[in-house]
Amino acid sequence: MATRWRRFRGLFGLDPGRDVEDELSFHLDMRIRELIDRGESPERARELALRRFGNLERSRLECVAINERRRRRMRRADFITDRGQDIRYALRMFRRAPGFTTVAVLTLAFGIGANVAVFALFNRLLLEPLPVPEPSQLVNLVSPGPRSGPTSCGSMGGCEAVFSYPMFRDLERVQTVFTGLAAHRDFSVNLSHRGQTTTGRGLFVSGSYFPVLGLRPTLGRLLGSTDDRTTGESEVVVLSHAYWQSHLGGRRDVVDETIVVNGQPMTIVGVAPKGFEGTTLGLRPEVFMPITIRWRLAPDPRSPPENRRGYWVYLFARLKPGVALEQARAAIDMPYRVIINEVEVPLQEGMSDRMMAQFKGRGIRLNPGSRGQSSFAADARAPLTLFLAVTILVLLIACVNVAHLLLARATVRSKELATRLALGATRARLIAQLFSESSVLAFAAAVASLLIARWTIGLFRMMFPDAAPLPELQQDTSTLIVTGALALGTSVAVGLFPTLHAARRDPLSALKAQAGQPGGSRGAARFRVSLATAQVALSIILIVLAGLFTKSLANLSRVDPGLRTDGLVTFRIAPQRNGYTLPRSAALFGRLEEELAALPGVTAVTSSTTPLLSGDVRITGVFVEGYDAGPDADRETRYDEIGHGYFRTLGVPLIFGREFTSADSENAAKVAIINEQFAKKFGLAREAVGKGMSRDTPSFDLEIVGVVRDFKHSDLRDATSPLYFVPHRQGTRRPGLMIFYVRTSLNADETMAAIRRVMLRLDQHLPIEELRTMDEAMRGATTRERLMGVMTGAFATLATLVAAIGLYGLLAFAVAQRTSEIGLRMALGATRVGVRWMVLRQVGMIVMIGGTLGLAFAMVLGRAAQALLFGLHFHDPVVLASSIFGLILVGLAAGFVPASRAARIDPMRALKYE
Amino acid sequence: MGKLLPQPAPEILRGTFDLLILRALTWGPAHGYAIARWIEHATSDVLAVGEGTLYPALHRLEERGWIDASWGVSENNRQAKFYSLTKRGRAQLTVETENWRRYAAAVFAALEAQPSSGGG
Structure with a gap:
């Protein structure tokens, strides 16, 4: 009925104002006529009718308003009805042309789907802020400029973003513009819980880390300021939500249980909130531990806790509400410059005047930290x-x-x-x-x-x-x-x-x-x-x-890596993370090399501390006998610490001299092998063998015993860089991670199975990582x-x-x-x-x-x-x-x-x- | 005739007015004037219909879908807007009538009641 009325009105196009007027005047006319019939004069009848009606104008306006409202509503309903009709009609048509419809829908679905997928990646990797309250208040600390001393940086950000541990503590003490300053650094972990061992990543965090982020635990408690008071204490660990779910079955009674982290028993105190994967994209740490326990779990002799010249810790902070970025920068920059000039300048050794001037000029920059710290982005x-x-x-x-x-x-x-x-x-x-x-x-x-x-x-x-x-x-x-x-x-x-x-x-x-x-x-x-x-x-x-x-x-x-990859199998182990002492690790490495060499088909076995073609580099400054280019000369070179038989196993030809043998042990004379680029950079032509070299100070305590042809060591895409090698047994630091290379004349799968058996026999709790052929490893490098x-x-x-x-x-x-x-x-x-x-x-x-x-x-x-x-x-x-x-x-x-x-x-x- | 002049009369209750309009339409489509007349007649003109409020009330009932309107020809051959009861309006009338009966009965009962002994 309502529809018919609408059509009727639509057809004759009556406007609601006129409509109401007609209706009311009809009423008045009828009343007047009635009054006249009863004998009133026309004037009197009109007056009486109007008086009886009351406020005519108000009544009219009210009616018009109601009708207008109704019309608007109907027009909206019409629009919806029409669209519904259109859509039904379209559906009917498409049903009649299924081929056309399928092609069209699939084509568009492919186009839209690809965009949604890529946008999702884009959003996740580049746009999405950390799942913490008020992420826009977070800032990352960066201090550009030259410095000397061991520097360790990685996936958490550039090398300008690492600070020394004492500097972190100083800044934490003096700063006033942040609600808190947090320090963190990732490390590799072997986790063992109820006999099950896995490998993964861990995060050393300061006590301020979770409070600065403003997170609440899923279970138990998170780490706080009481957990990082004294170096080497606080054997507590917070698990990530994902690890808790996948390895501890999400049990709610895990608090106070013991978990073995890198061979050391620790107490679980809580579980981090769901969805929180640390503040570095793709790092996904399984455990969070107090930063003060670092020196027991992942010893680093070059950066003891009091070392102001060892740079390794990443810092971020939360601005106090209402504090602007520039204001905060100025407020943290000033004490930083004071510490640099008053405390750290006297500690520097062997810096040229120019470099010292640059070192003194170091300041702090604050970068927006709402998406965490990551070099990946x-x-x-x-x-x-x-x-x-x-x-x-x-x-x-x-x-x-x-x-x-x-x-x-x-x-x-x-x-x-x-x-x-x-x-x-x-x-x-x-x-x-x-x-x-x-x-x-x-x-x-x-x-x-x-x-x-x-x-x-x-x-x-x-x-x-x-x-x-x-x-x-x-x-x-x-x-x-x-x-x-x-x-x-x-x-x-x-x-x-x-x-x-x-x-x-x-x-x-x-x-x-x-x-x-x-x-x-x-x-x-x-x-x-x-x-x-x-x-x-x-x-x-x-x-x-x-x-x-x-x-x-x-x-x-087509890039020639300079080594023979066919028939080469690689894997890595990190026994120290399972609590091995240095002598036990060394014994294991020796034993493993022997057993691997004895496997059928295996023609050569070697090891190194830096994985080939993984993008990892280790850089140091060196002094070379006969090379004198002034105090500010570029002495930088890459280096690696390797096992004996390395070049023979990898198929890298020696040009001069010899390669390391088992005779180059801890107590033997210290030796080094260089590549062609190294020889070129440091002015060693044909007479390199027999020259002395050294790192850090000009003591020339290493004797160069060989020169190898250039090969791709870190990245296929890079031009070959200067590089030298020393035997890892004579190395500067304890090898926590050892990469093995096995050359086999048999099928790679058989050899890999055999390697697994050997490892199981030697230590069934020690995880074997990234076991694969060298060809696979190289494919990974070209992803x-x-x-x-x-x-x-x-x-x-x-x-x-x-x-x-x-x-x-x-x-x-x-x-x-x-x-x-x-x-x-x-x-x-x-x-x-x-x-x-x-x-x-x-x-x-x-x-x-x-x-x-x-x-x-x-x-x-x-x-x-x-x-x-x-x-x-x-x-x-x-x-x-x-x-x-x-x-x-x-x-x-x-x-x-x-x-x-x-x-x-x-x-x-x-x-x-x- | 004197009845056509404004006289002091009880104010009509809002809901009651709608009820009377719906009731007026149970005998078939009618224009506003006829509705007004019926209400005068049926209530012996005791209730002041308030013609000024009749039309907004009619339009509001139409908006609610309880009555329908269309232009037609009146008994004296003039264009007039006729209202008729919709299905929903009829249902509404039944409900409202029942409500009104219960309400009136309750008010009567209260008026007739004796003061209770414990009250106060």
Whole structure:
């Protein structure tokens, strides 16, 4: 009933004001008539009627207000009803065209899903703040400038961000602008609980760490200021929520139980909150321990607690409310400079005047710390941004493709639309209808895309287990918002042009068009050409990027590491973390080498303290006999401490002298082996063997006994750096971690199984880490290149395929439409070759324009990607030339069939058909 | 005739007025004037209908969906807006009538009651 009334009113267009007036005046008239009938004079009757009615104006206004309110509500309801109708209509239509619908939804779902996945990574790795209260109040401390003394930095941040432990304590005491200053540093742990041993990461934290972050425990308590009073005491540990769940079954009675950390029994006092993984991306510590226990768990003879010249601890703080960053910086900088100048300057030895001046000038900088401290974020920014750019391209391609499909449908449907227009549907209503269709497609795709996003991330994680800390896709609000926004944007992008085009059409001309002949107007043809051009442009961008990364990967795989990787197996152990003393560790290493060497097929065994090609470097300054370049000379070199037979096992050729043997023991004369770059840097030509060298002071207590050919030690991508080796038994520090290399003539799997058996026999509680072939280890070192190569390659293939299909469709359609025209041309003397060229010329134009536009964009992206490329420039001529060539081939392939079809047109038949 | 002049009369209760309008429409569609007349007649003009409040009340009932309105021709051949009871309005009338009966009975009972001995 309500609907009928609405229609009625809508038809006659009565306005509510008039309506009410009519109604009220009818009432008054009736009353007046009644009064006149009773004998009143007309004037008197009118007066009486009005008086009886009361306040006429107020009554009228009240009625109008009610009606206005009702009308607004109804219009809203109408809108919703109409959209509901549109959507039902769209669904019915899509049900009738399942092929089209599947292709369109899948295309969009792929585009949206890839974007959601990459955005989720981007968000997790680069945008999301720490899960702590008020993360924006956190700041990280950095102190740039030169210094001397052992420096240890890692995944928690750059080397400018490490401080000495006494400096931390001083600053903690004097600072007034922070609610607290926290110190932390990661270390490797072997955890043993009820006989189960695992390896992982631990975090040494100051007592202020958890209070500064403002966290609450899941269970028990967190560490506090009473836990880090005295060095070497407080045998307490807080477990991460994840470790507690996975290894202690999430039991609530774990507090006060004992857990063995690196061989030392500790008491569990609590469990950290869920979702808290420390403040460094991807570090995921299993345990948090007081920083004062560090010297018992991970001894570091070069940085005892009182050493002001050993830099290793990372600092962050929470600003007091209302304190500005610059204010805080000034307030902490002043005491820092005082400590440097009053306390630390006198401790420095052997600094040149220039360096001392720079050292005195050191100050403190505060960086925003809401995302914690991590060097990974900086490394990941460039590749992730490129990822995002590439996936946005993919979504654009998907949109263009679906727009193309919809346009084709719109052309077919133009009669239907024209009929509806002629029957009185408004253009606005029709546009709304078409938009509803694209929205239905986009939102169906958005739902599917969440699955695709999940698979995409799963795939990344599977393909690259050693890549950065790839998160699980969280279906949280930000992901859903992004998905929704993408779907909305997509539906507009996809729907806009076909809709405008369809709505602009003149209903009469479309109705007149023959049923079998889709009425493609000039506008439609032009639009279709621009879509195809856009597809070509987008695909050349991806082709160029894929080419760049593929060549980069090829360059990298062609790099000669300078050692023989085939038949080489590697693994590492860290017995000290299981409580081994130094002599016991040394005995274990010796025993292990013997047993490994005795395995069938094993031809050589060696060890080192720095893993090959892992990016790890150890740097020191050295003095070399006969090399004198003044006090400020660059004396820096890399070094490694290795076992005997190292170069023979790895297959690195010796140029001069000899390699270390078992005779180079702790008590024997100290010896060193250098590489070619070292010899070059320190002026040792052929007579290097026999020269003396030393680190820290010019005592020249090491004798150079050999020179080896340069090989890739830390990173395949680096140019070879100066490097020297000493036997680890004569080394400067106790080897906590030992990496073994085993050369075998047998199958690598058999040898690895045998290695496991040996380790089990020697100590079943000692975990064996990263057991794999050297080839696998090297593949791990090229993860980034492979990831970029695979992704851009896959996307480029897809984009090109889509563009080729688009081109083909366009040309086939054009040829079909122009059949009679071509027939006429041929009848008038055009040759078949000429006709073929006519079609191919159109392909040529599209490829040229699209290709040029795309190349320009590709250069912009390529420049941004330069840092990720190895051994080539972003405008590498080979890549560009082959990309263009590939594009032309694709264009020709797409145009070939339509061109031949055009050339085969029989003029007589074509003309008769018309 | 004197009855048409404003006279001191009990103020009509708000909910009661709606009830009377709904009741007026049980005999079929009617325009506002007819409704006003019926209420005058049915209550012997004891209750002051307040014509000024009748129309806002009608529109409000229409907004609530209890009555429907459409333009039609009146008995003297003029365009008039006719109101009719909807299904929901009819149901509402039953409920309201029952409520009113209970309310009136309770008030009567209270007025007739003797003062209780322990009260005070």
